[in-house]
Amino acid sequence: MSSLRWLLLKDLQILRRSKLLVALLVLYPIAIALLIGLALSRGPDKPKVAFLNQIPIGQSVTNVGGKDIDFARYADRFFDAVDPVRVRSRAEAIDKVKSGDALAALIIPADTVDRLNGGLGQARVEVIYNGDAVKQSYVRNTIDAELAKANGALSSTIRDVAVTDLKTLTDGGEITTPLGSQRLLGLRKARAALAQVLDTLPAGSPERAAIAAVDDFANQALIGLEFATPALNAVSKPIAVRATVLDGSRTPLDAFAVALAVAVSLLFIAVLLASGVLALEREEQAYGRLVRGLVSRSALLAEKILLAAVCSALVALVMLAGIGAFTGVDWGRFGQWVIAVFAGGLGCSALGVAIGALAREVRAASLLGLLLALPLAFLALVPSGAVAVGVYDVIRVVNAAFPFKPTLQALDAAVNGAHPSLLGPSLHLLALTVAFGALARLALRRF
Amino acid sequence: MTTDARGVTKRFGSRVALRDVSFSVAEGELLAIIGPNGAGKTTLLSILAGILRADAGQLSRPPREVGWVPQQPAVYGKLSVRENLRLFARLEKVADPDAVVARMLEQTGLGDRADDELGTLSGGNRQRVNIAVGLLADPPLLLLDEPSSSLDPRQRERLWEFVDGLARRAGTAVVFTTHNVAEAERWADRVLVLADGEVIFTGTPGELRAAEIEGGDATDFEGAFVRFLRERGH
Known part of the structure; x- marks a missing residue:
C-alpha cells in the first residue's frame, strides 16, 4: 500500500507541474459536455x-x-x-x-x-x-x-x-343566428305537445295517423341528435393522446442534459488521464524500473485507475455542484451523486488504462482515447427506432461493453431519480472495471 | 561476494536469444559485456535485473540485490532531482530515504541542482541521476546498459570516473554493456564477448588483444575485436 501512496503522490506532483495539460484535460471535456447539454436542453431561438x-x-x-x-x-x-x-x-x-x-x-x-x-x-x-x-x-x-x-x-x-345550439334544438330556448335571436320550442316539448293532441283524437281518426308520423319524426330526430354531441367532439379533436412510458428515462430533457454533460466530462477526463499516466511510465522508461520488484504490475494499474477515477469524479462533482447552484437539482441526493461519479470514474478509468497499455505511447493513447470516447458518447444517445433493429442490437451490445452508457444511467438515477436505479449501473460499472483492468494487465505483457 | 550466472538461456519464440551463458563477477570488479548488435547483451542484463525471466539457468543474486541502470534515463522529467531520488528511495524501502538522497546527491555532485526539474538538466546529468537511482539501495551489483551512449566525450569521462570510483572505493561489482570497445578496454577489468547469444570469450582486455595479435595492429583494440568476431564466424 505504501508503494501505491508514493506513486499517487508522484503522479499528482507531475500533474501539478503540467498546468496546461491539466487545464486542457478539464476544460476540453467540460466544453464538449456543455455544448451537448445545451444542444439537448434548449431548442433554437425563435425564428x-x-x-x-x-x-x-x-x-x-x-x-x-x-x-x-x-x-x-x-x-x-x-x-x-x-x-x-x-x-x-x-x-x-x-x-x-x-x-x-x-x-x-x-x-x-x-x-x-x-x-x-x-x-x-x-x-x-x-x-x-x-x-x-x-x-x-x-x-x-x-x-x-x-x-x-x-x-x-x-x-x-x-x-x-x-353543442349549445343542439341542446337548444332538443330542449328549447334562445338561439342566435345571423338573422337575430329567436326562441325555439325544442323537440322534447314539441313531442309532449303532440302527445297531448293525440290523446284527444279518437282511434282511427285520419288526423291521428298524420300527427303520429310527425311525432315519430321528432323522436328519430331526438335520437339522432343524441349522437351528434360526441360526434362533434370527435371532429374537433379526432385523436387524443394518452402517454405511457414503458421503458427508458422519464427524466425531463433539461435534467437529463445535466447528467449527460457530467457523464461526458467524466468519460473524457478518466480515459485521457488514465491512459496518459500509464503510457507516460513507459515513455519515461520508468516502467521497467518500477516492475522489477518495486511495485507489481497489478498494483501499478490499480494506482492509475484510482488516480484517474478520483480526479474525474472530483471534476464531475464540481460540475454537478456548479450546475446545481443555478438549476433545481436535488441536493438531498448528494450521497448518490458521489456513488455514481466514483463508479463511473472507476469504469472509465479502467477503460483508460486498457487503452494506455495497448497504445503504449502518450500521444497514441490520447488519440485512441478521443477516437473511442466520442462515438461511445453518441452511441449511448441513439434511441431505439432511430435505426434498424439489427443495428440497434449492435449498439446495445457496444453500450453494454463500454462504461459510458452505465455511467450516464448511474448519473441519471443519482441526479434525477430516473429508471434504472443506481444499483444496477453501479454493479455494471464495477464489472467493467474488473474486465478492462484484466485486459490492461494482459496488454502489459508486451508493454 | 562473487556474483554468478550459470547456464542462462532465453528464448523468444523459436529464436534463442541467450544460450547457456555462464560468468561471474567479483566484488569491486568492472566487467564489460561487448558484442555485435543483437548479440543478447541487453537481454542478459534484463535477466540479471529481474525484468525478464530466464528459461533456464541460475543466478546467485535476487533482483533486489541488483542495481539497474537502463540505457535511457528511467526517471521522471517533471520531478526534481531530489524528488526522483526520494521517490525511488521510498519505493526501494530504504531505512532513511532523506539521508540516502543526501548521500547520493553528494556522490553524484548534483547537490546544487537538487531542486531543478530533471527535464532541464543536460543528458550527462540525467544519466548521473539515472545511475544514482540504481545505487539508492546500495546494491552489491550494479548493471549499466550502454551508460555512455548518449554522452559527449567530456561527460563520458566524468561518468566512467564516477563508476570506477564506485567499484574501487565502495567495492560495488559493475557489469556494463557497451558498443565502444575502447571504453571497455580502458575501464573494464575483464570483458565478456557475446555473439548470437553465446559467450565466445571471457578474460581481460589484454587477453582479448593477445588472442588476435598475430597479423593485426597491436595498437588497435577495436580492429582486434572485429577480427576476433569475424574469425569465429560472427
Missing part, C-alpha cells in the same frame, strides 16, 4: 417572422353563435413561438424576407373575419418563405404547428357553440 395583420382595427372580434372570438388573442399565442417583425404592407413583408431580416412572413388578410363569420368558405392566411432548405423547414414547421394550434382552438370554440 423572426414578418407579421402583417390586415384585419381593420376594431374588427378582429367576430361572433359565432353568440360567442365572441378575438383574433388578436390567437395572434398573441402565435408570438410565443416566433419573434414577430411587424410590417405595414405585403410588399414590406416580402422585402423583409428577401433581405433576410425575417425567415418568413405571415399575412392575415382583411377578409379573414368576414369569411369565418359570413360562411364565405375557409379563412386563409398567407405564408411567404425564403432561406435555405433547413431554415425553411424549421420556420415552416414552427408556423404550421402554431396554425394547427390556432385551428384547434377555433374549432373548439365553434364546437362549443354548436
